[in-house]
Amino acid sequence: MMMTRLAGAPDLLRLAWRRDRILVPASVIGLVVLSVGSAQTTLELYPDDESAAAGLAGILTNPSIIAMYGPLASQTADALAVFKTVMMGAFLVAVLGFVVVRRHTRTEEEEGRLELLGSGVVGRWSPLAAAVTLATVAVVAASALSAAGLAALGMDVPGSVAFGVAWLAAGLATVGVTAVAVQLASTTRGAAGLGFGFLAAAYALRALADSADDGSVLHALGWLSPLGWAGRVEAYGANRQWVLLLGLATLVAGVVVGVAVLERRDLGAGLIPARTGPARAGRILSGPVGLATRMARGTIVGWTLGLTLGGVVVGSLLGSVADLADDPVVSDFLEQLGGSAGTVEDIFVSTELGFISAAVAAVGVALALRLVGAERSGLGEVVLSTPTSRLRWYAANVAVPLALTTFLMVVLGVVLGVVGPAVTELAPSLGESVGASLAKLPAVWVLIAVAAALGGAVPRFAPFAWAVLLVTFLVGELGPSMRLPSWLLDASPFTHLSQLPGGTFEVVPSLALVAVTAVLVVLGGAAYRHRDVA
Amino acid sequence: MTDVISVFGLHKAFGNTVALDGLDLTVREGEVHGFLGPNGSGKSTTIRILLGLLRADRGTGTVLGRDPWREATELHRSLAYVPGDVVLWPTLTGGEVIDLLGRLRGGIDEARRRRLVQRFELDETKKGKAYSKGNRQKVALVAALASDVPLLVLDEPTAGLDPLMEGVFQAELLALRDAGRTTLLSSHILSEVEKACDRVSIVRAGRIVDSGSLADLRHLSRTRVHALLRSAPTLAELEAWPGTHDARVDGAEVWCSVDAEHLGDLVATLGSHGVETLTCQPPTLEELFLARYQPQPA
Numbered sequence: 001m002m003m004t005r006l007a008g009a010p011d012l013l014r015l016a017w018r019r020d021r022i023l024v025p026a027s028v029i030g031l032v033v034l035s036v037g038s039a040q041t042t043l044e045l046y047p048d049d050e051s052a053a054a055g056l057a058g059i060l061t062n063p064s065i066i067a068m069y070g071p072l073a074s075q076t077a078d079a080l081a082v083f084k085t086v087m088m089g090a091f092l093v094a095v096l097g098f099v100v101v102r103r104h105t106r107t108e109e110e111e112g113r114l115e116l117l118g119s120g121v122v123g124r125w126s127p128l129a130a131a132v133t134l135a136t137v138a139v140v141a142a143s144a145l146s147a148a149g150l151a152a153l154g155m156d157v158p159g160s161v162a163f164g165v166a167w168l169a170a171g172l173a174t175v176g177v178t179a180v181a182v183q184l185a186s187t188t189r190g191a192a193g194l195g196f197g198f199l200a201a202a203y204a205l206r207a208l209a210d211s212a213d214d215g216s217v218l219h220a221l222g223w224l225s226p227l228g229w230a231g232r233v234e235a236y237g238a239n240r241q242w243v244l245l246l247g248l249a250t251l252v253a254g255v256v257v258g259v260a261v262l263e264r265r266d267l268g269a270g271l272i273p274a275r276t277g278p279a280r281a282g283r284i285l286s287g288p289v290g291l292a293t294r295m296a297r298g299t300i301v302g303w304t305l306g307l308t309l310g311g312v313v314v315g316s317l318l319g320s321v322a323d324l325a326d327d328p329v330v331s332d333f334l335e336q337l338g339g340s341a342g343t344v345e346d347i348f349v350s351t352e353l354g355f356i357s358a359a360v361a362a363v364g365v366a367l368a369l370r371l372v373g374a375e376r377s378g379l380g381e382v383v384l385s386t387p388t389s390r391l392r393w394y395a396a397n398v399a400v401p402l403a404l405t406t407f408l409m410v411v412l413g414v415v416l417g418v419v420g421p422a423v424t425e426l427a428p429s430l431g432e433s434v435g436a437s438l439a440k441l442p443a444v445w446v447l448i449a450v451a452a453a454l455g456g457a458v459p460r461f462a463p464f465a466w467a468v469l470l471v472t473f474l475v476g477e478l479g480p481s482m483r484l485p486s487w488l489l490d491a492s493p494f495t496h497l498s499q500l501p502g503g504t505f506e507v508v509p510s511l512a513l514v515a516v517t518a519v520l521v522v523l524g525g526a527a528y529r530h531r532d533v534a
Numbered sequence: 535m536t537d538v539i540s541v542f543g544l545h546k547a548f549g550n551t552v553a554l555d556g557l558d559l560t561v562r563e564g565e566v567h568g569f570l571g572p573n574g575s576g577k578s579t580t581i582r583i584l585l586g587l588l589r590a591d592r593g594t595g596t597v598l599g600r601d602p603w604r605e606a607t608e609l610h611r612s613l614a615y616v617p618g619d620v621v622l623w624p625t626l627t628g629g630e631v632i633d634l635l636g637r638l639r640g641g642i643d644e645a646r647r648r649r650l651v652q653r654f655e656l657d658e659t660k661k662g663k664a665y666s667k668g669n670r671q672k673v674a675l676v677a678a679l680a681s682d683v684p685l686l687v688l689d690e691p692t693a694g695l696d697p698l699m700e701g702v703f704q705a706e707l708l709a710l711r712d713a714g715r716t717t718l719l720s721s722h723i724l725s726e727v728e729k730a731c732d733r734v735s736i737v738r739a740g741r742i743v744d745s746g747s748l749a750d751l752r753h754l755s756r757t758r759v760h761a762l763l764r765s766a767p768t769l770a771e772l773e774a775w776p777g778t779h780d781a782r783v784d785g786a787e788v789w790c791s792v793d794a795e796h797l798g799d800l801v802a803t804l805g806s807h808g809v810e811t812l813t814c815q816p817p818t819l820e821e822l823f824l825a826r827y828q829p830q831p832a
Contacts, residue, residue, distance in 0.1 A: 187663065189624075189663070274660075274661065274664050276627065276659035276660055276661070277626070277627035277629075277630065277659055277660075278630065278659065279629035279658035279659050280629050280633055281629065281630040281631075281632075281633030281637070285630055285634045286634075286637045286638075287637070287638070288638075294626070297625075298625075378619060378620075378621040379622075379623065382635070382674075383638065384585075384587060384606075384610075385585050385610060385613075385614075385615035385687075386610055386639045387608070387638065387639060388607070388610075388638055389606070390606075532587065532588045532589060533587045533588070534582065534587065
């Protein structure tokens, strides 16, 4: 039975490889560059254990950073060199495993291609087997090559192997979990919900567990998270190579469960059926603004929850920021990042708001680019064949991201302003937090306007809005510490934001950014009225 | 009778590709007008210009008395459009899309909406992503057919529908015509055109090569004749008769095709040769279209 169930699996594997021959190698190379490249840079800065310990140990014992990146394995230069990439990389390796498995199973099934293949001599288990094999190969390649690369830099060999183990354990476990998820969900979207939900839960669990005291129950719960395993291997420290067994066991268990579900379901179906919806439209679906809002519903709900959580985290960390105030290295570091004035709490809030506002800008840009997305898919044609004028359709696709980003920054400011003062009286007040949050908006709006203007005038170049976002953010956040030329700094809207809380609100630069937003939006709208929409 | 669509000399180029090269199109009020042509001949480009989505490089004309580019929004109050490749919002249900499009068009006939959903056997609660091609088509068709608008623009609306649903569509289309609506129907399905269309325009390489009723088009084409005669003419004689083409003689049998206006003469002449059997075959629709779809020698 085994053989007939797996008939054609080698051919499917070849097909999968043929389709992913760019995706998989490029991802593997990217991950190896991430681990080896950042280790090399760090080791150039901190060539020995003494300089490493003196340089950043202060920051690394900060619970907020450990919550983000996991525990520090040891006070050595090697451990410092991979401190950030262990967790970041484990997460990315897990995403790679998830993406590859889903691409060749549920997506193929949903698109109907598996039906075409299934009518040939292809066993029932073959697509899953091929997908899991390719994903495993990808995950193993990224982990093994990274380990080899780190060892080649002259880093401790058992520690380098442990680094590979950390990535591999998280990757293999995710491949196993995805093998089940794609059987349970009946749509690609549903599988994404399960897969990313699993990764988010795994990350949140380990963040909580790693910030808890050693020996506490919460700390022990971190062993339930595959991303927790990655940190607990403690590469270049305890070097717990046996953690790999946890990853392998999860992979095997996932495949066994996946196959069991596969045996019991029809092609195209899942255990979680595709959701149906209302037969009639609600009141919101009566105009272009309502439509754009409704299509952003998931984004609105997800980001509101996410930023509420973010506000709680940043607010509650304000308590421990005070402990760092004595360390001049830390305040120097924060000041360089944020370039802000005021107390350490103010600098910390300003820095975090800067990072979060870039993420919010990304949400805005993604929504603004839906004008172009709709044009490509043909939905724009459908809307514009109704009495909806081009200007109204354009305006709806600009107004929704402008309004949503404003709303999100208000939510963030309010949560931060409520949680912070509850934790420490040194935190900015509610009013200061909301004000500081809103003060980031003009830069966010400019980036939305860039996306809208490009989409309205030259839809081919609309994706450049992402490059503009990335470059302006990097220039604005990191430019001062990298001593970039001032004209380049001035080109980034983030440079012109008032440093709040702690500093003073400067009206003119903010008004100038609003004016730039308005001009770009108007130009984009004017161009959109007069070009072909196809 | 007034013209609902009348455009002249439309030119449209995309870069170096000429999509329309002097296209004229006239659609009269109350008719179902078939719009035919091979792939890439410019049908969809024409429709997008008529909808004001694209601007013609040259050419003039009106749709419902309005300039489609400058008065697009006003024009759209009076028409409903079904694109050739229907895409739906992946997270909206079919029912939500029908309501949305109805509201954007300024209202929907509730009774007709209900009846159409029933007749097309449409499950309105499925999300856009879950529909098959045929069902996506049905969603767009229900939304268009249930709108209270004088003009329907349908781009290959039955591609993907099963024959039963195609029948439902044709019945609905004819009912709307009887109620005085005008339809521009781009199609590849000849039986559909024959049943539903009053007049057709055939487009090739960006120009209209023929326009008129099907009877007119037939009239313009040659009839094929095959006869068994008691005394057959020579090939040279047969070829010399007015209006004959593709002549062939084999013993007592002759074959030829003849221009419609010379058919009577040919039959009379054949009579004088003593007809044993005679078959006259008018051009099939396929021949009619194939002849016009073929690229003509320059």
